[in-house]
Amino acid sequence: MFQFLLETIGRLGYPGIFLLMALESSFFPFPSEVVIPPAAYLAARGEMSLAGVVAAGTAGSLAGAWFNYFLALKLGRPALRGFLRRYGRYLFLSEGALFQVEDFFARHGHISTFVGRLLPGIRQYISLPAGLGRMNPWLFSLFTALGAGIWVTVLALCGYLVGKNQELLGRTLHRAGAGVTLFALLCLGLYLWFHYRKK
Secondary structure: OHHHHHHHHHHHHHHHHHHHHHHHHOOOOOOHHHOHHHHHHHHHOOOOOHHHHHHHHHHHHHHHHHHHHHHHHHHHHHHHHHHHHHHHHHHOOOHHHHHHHHHHHHHHOOHHHHHHOOOOOOOOOOHHHHHHOOOOHHHHHHHHHHHHHHHHHHHHHHHHHHOOOHHHHHHHHHHHHHHHHHHHHHHHHHHHHHHHHHO
């Protein structure tokens, strides 16, 4: 599988990374862990640039997030929920999950766009309540790019440093994911502490 991904990403290059990460960041259940680490391993072999991998991955994530943002903006809440009731099971997204993400966004405001990009199970869908809430496009782009950039950089460093050892890479990605989740929760905790302290 890893060899297949290496060959595929090697053929597609940076546009392929952009496209696959755009899919991962939108509705399609395509994990970023199978895109960025193999690309970063190619960078370690000198076949790609690590900075180029991070840039293409972050740009693709932003593009996919914008797709979800505009979808929610144009459809509106009733149509989006109807769509999820009918087709959500094919996309591994339920109407209940949308309620939870909306509640997360409503309680934590714009910071949730940044933090949501770092949390598994939320990062693909945090753009939906942002679109429904008509979040400022510039702030949406800034926080999305910042959160996606951190996640893509972590994945790229794992692939670049660990290489082709799949067992070690799996353990490293698991620990990195836990570390990023902890970092996201810490950022959220600090934000809430400063917010309520100011109030």
